[in-house]
Amino acid sequence: MSLDIRRISVLVEETVSEMERVLDRPVKKAAAVAVIRNPFAGRYIEDLTPLVEAGAELGRLLGERCVAALGIAPHEAESYGKAALVGADGELEHAAALLHPAMGAPLRTAVEKGAALVPSSKKRGGPGRPLDIPLGHKDAAYVRSHFDGMEVSIADAPRADEIVVAVAISIGGRPLARVGGLRVDEVQGMDGLR
């Protein structure tokens, strides 16, 4: 399938203080969001391979856009996540086809490594709906300081025959993380969990 991208938005959020405390290191989160045409809107199609292939292409493109927007080297990325919002005439399974079978590998290339599962969310909705992209540490899913998320919304998308596809990457966890759990300096990064 030739991927029809109508628009791409890139957001960078840089938190420099929280609760009147200036952070030692600002937390930076980026999201790259593509609006694509859903070739299967309005009808049931058994074979979703074209969307799986589009997912691979988007994993690379959106991952690279996030890394570029953060102004970092790929290995400096700490957390990642992905999400999709399917327009009204599409099916939740279309989001699954984009996100799950093939997006992970090129996304991991974009951030160098990435042993952990890429956390994800999906839903169906209309233009302007907020989409919460979950974030987790890319090498060890149990790093508690990096359990986070990033909300995005595109005012004019998804139209009924579109899908909003988003990848988020961060450097840093929550601004004032202090609820314990596995710390970044304890990560082994072998099994993707710890």
Add this chain to the structure above:
Amino acid sequence: MPEPKIRKFLTLVEEIHHEGGKPAAKPLRRGAVVAVIANPFAGTYHDDIAGFMDDLKPLGLDMARRLIDALGGDATAIESYGKGAIIGEAGELEHGALWHVPGGYAMRELLGDAKAIVPSSKKVGGPGTRLDVPITHINASYVRSHFDAIEVGVPDAPRSGEIALVLAMTTGARIHARVGGLKAADIKGEDGLR
């Protein structure tokens, strides 16, 4: 007045390829930068607030630089602009008006001799409030192809004692502009209108 206390920045860049018509050879870029700052006047009525405009000037320049960088770094590529503010609920609409002078000054300072008034919008709202920031041509307000807007919002801002300040810029006209009026190529650029 002390210098503004900044909590976070949000930078947004949209790359628009098409909207159902022929994809543009050069995609339109629309961008916005938001700074979330403490509102020094929140909670009580202050008669004398105008001095804060000067305090906001360095922040305005920083924001304008961030936005031009996010749009590719070339100030001469910027064709239209706008600004706005969302004031947290312990503040007053008038606090948003403090942004007119420093916001406009900052963009003109970096965009050269921009002639046209900077269109603006402002409102009081809570975290996640969306603001439609109007956008018009930097040298001639009547250029119809450049009448545009960008929607911005920060999911966790403004808190009640905060203000979200916004600058917006684009690299061109609406993606399929075709409703006539004054063309960018025909402007005189003397009075800021035509």
